[in-house]
Amino acid sequence: xxxxxxxxxxxxxxxxxxxxxxxxxxxxxxxxxxxVMDQNTNMVDVARFFMEFCMDKSCGKxxxxxVGTVQLHRLLTKIRQGEASLADLELLEELCDxxxxxxLCGLGQSAPNPVFSTLRxxxxxxxxxxxxxxQ
Amino acid sequence: xxxxxxxxxxxxxxxxxxxxxxxxxxxxxxxxxTLCYLEGVxxxxxxxxxxxxxxxxxxxxxxxxxxxxxxxEVSTNTERLQKYxxxxxxxxxxxxxxxxxxxxxxxxxxxxxLAIEMGMDHVRxxxxxxxxxxxxxxxRFGIDRNRCVLCTRCVRVCDEIxxxxxxDMAGRGTNSHVITDLNQPWGTSxxxxxxxxxxxxxxxxxxxxxxxxxGEMKRDRVKLEFLxxxxxxxxxxxxxx
Numbered sequence: 001x002x003x004x005x006x007x008x009x010x011x012x013x014x015x016x017x018x019x020x021x022x023x024x025x026x027x028x029x030x031x032x033x034x035x036v037m038d039q040n041t042n043m044v045d046v047a048r049f050f051m052e053f054c055m056d057k058s059c060g061k062x063x064x065x066x067v068g069t070v071q072l073h074r075l076l077t078k079i080r081q082g083e084a085s086l087a088d089l090e091l092l093e094e095l096c097d098x099x100x101x102x103x104l105c106g107l108g109q110s111a112p113n114p115v116f117s118t119l120r121x122x123x124x125x126x127x128x129x130x131x132x133x134x135q
Numbered sequence: 136x137x138x139x140x141x142x143x144x145x146x147x148x149x150x151x152x153x154x155x156x157x158x159x160x161x162x163x164x165x166x167x168x169t170l171c172y173l174e175g176v177x178x179x180x181x182x183x184x185x186x187x188x189x190x191x192x193x194x195x196x197x198x199x200x201x202x203x204x205x206x207x208e209v210s211t212n213t214e215r216l217q218k219y220x221x222x223x224x225x226x227x228x229x230x231x232x233x234x235x236x237x238x239x240x241x242x243x244x245x246x247x248x249l250a251i252e253m254g255m256d257h258v259r260x261x262x263x264x265x266x267x268x269x270x271x272x273x274x275r276f277g278i279d280r281n282r283c284v285l286c287t288r289c290v291r292v293c294d295e296i297x298x299x300x301x302x303d304m305a306g307r308g309t310n311s312h313v314i315t316d317l318n319q320p321w322g323t324s325x326x327x328x329x330x331x332x333x334x335x336x337x338x339x340x341x342x343x344x345x346x347x348x349x350g351e352m353k354r355d356r357v358k359l360e361f362l363x364x365x366x367x368x369x370x371x372x373x374x375x376x
Contacts, residue, residue, distance in 0.1 A: 060285065060304075060311030061181045067226035070309050071260050091259055098222045101195055102183045
């Protein structure tokens with residue numbers, strides 16, 4: 001996977017590396033690069049790392065990408081630090097949807113992908129960090 | 136020029152083939168919210184407020200830069216668009232320091248108007264409280280970048296109408312900001328003609344006429360003394376400040 005694309009779980013290890021199969025899984029082909037991670041990697045950290053990349057690479061022309069990536073990065077940091085509530089998780093998903101569909105170019109449109117795919121396959125890792133806090 | 140007929144919000148609309156969806160809607164009396172759009176200068180489609188839904192396309196299109204086409208069905212005010220627009224305005228309020236009560240543009244601000252139109256009664260996002268540069272070096276105008284929404288209207292009027300191109304963008308992402316000349320103080324600019332078009336184009340209180348900003352009112356105390364001597368001694372000496 002490329003830096004801006006989806007995270008897919010171990011059970012999809014037999015997926016053919018082609019455009020259609022990876023799109024179905026919520027990822028994209030990109031340049032065909034792949035990063036393999038084991039269970040020691042926190043998936044919220046992964047999403048946060050990718051979001052930091054997008055935040056730095058945003059050109060700043062359109063509002064959803066310029067502000068959205070910063071806000072998403074802040075929310076992911078808040079979740080990682082165990083300070084987020086369920087409402088923050090809801091806001092995270094709402095922001096992801098908005099940034100994806102309103103951004104001007106491909107950078108903003110694909111910036112929420114790592115959050116979408118980690119939420120899709122590793123939602124329990126997000127919930128574990130949220131449940132441990134008092135709301 | 137041929138005429139195109141399209142449907143906007145279930146209403147049949149005729150438009151010239153060179154017109155944009157936004158212009159066609161405006162001519163038909165249909166309101167689409169905008170921020171970076173300014174009639175008379177080029178459209179950039181950056182603020183994303185004028186995004187509309189076009190039947191058969193899953194991609195939202197900015198009405199200000201999308202040309203009309205025969206038979207397309209456009210929706211300008213769906214629940215989804217309203218939600219996105221509200222979030223865009225929330226983002227702008229979280230990104231800058233927009234405190235209406237101490238702003239020169241209070242009551243005459245397009246960002247404020249948009250917040251009211253979108254029904255934005257609070258901001259759910261974390262305020263970023265930036266510390267951006269304020270430039271008061273120009274004799275007649277000032278800029279408070281904390282109120283800038285980066286619409287680039289000033290850049291476009293200065294370049295396309297005045298032909299001076301004093302304004303430009305610098306930085307990227309969250310560090311984007313407008314600059315004068317090659318990031319020199321506005322007051323020392325060799326290209327600025329002091330025409331004031333940027334100030335009139337700005338949708339917020341970022342660019343303002345000096346003398347109108349909060350805290351710039353000067354009191355004429357001598358006048359009180361003048362009134363007293365006039366009343367008590369029937370003498371009219373007045374040296375204004």
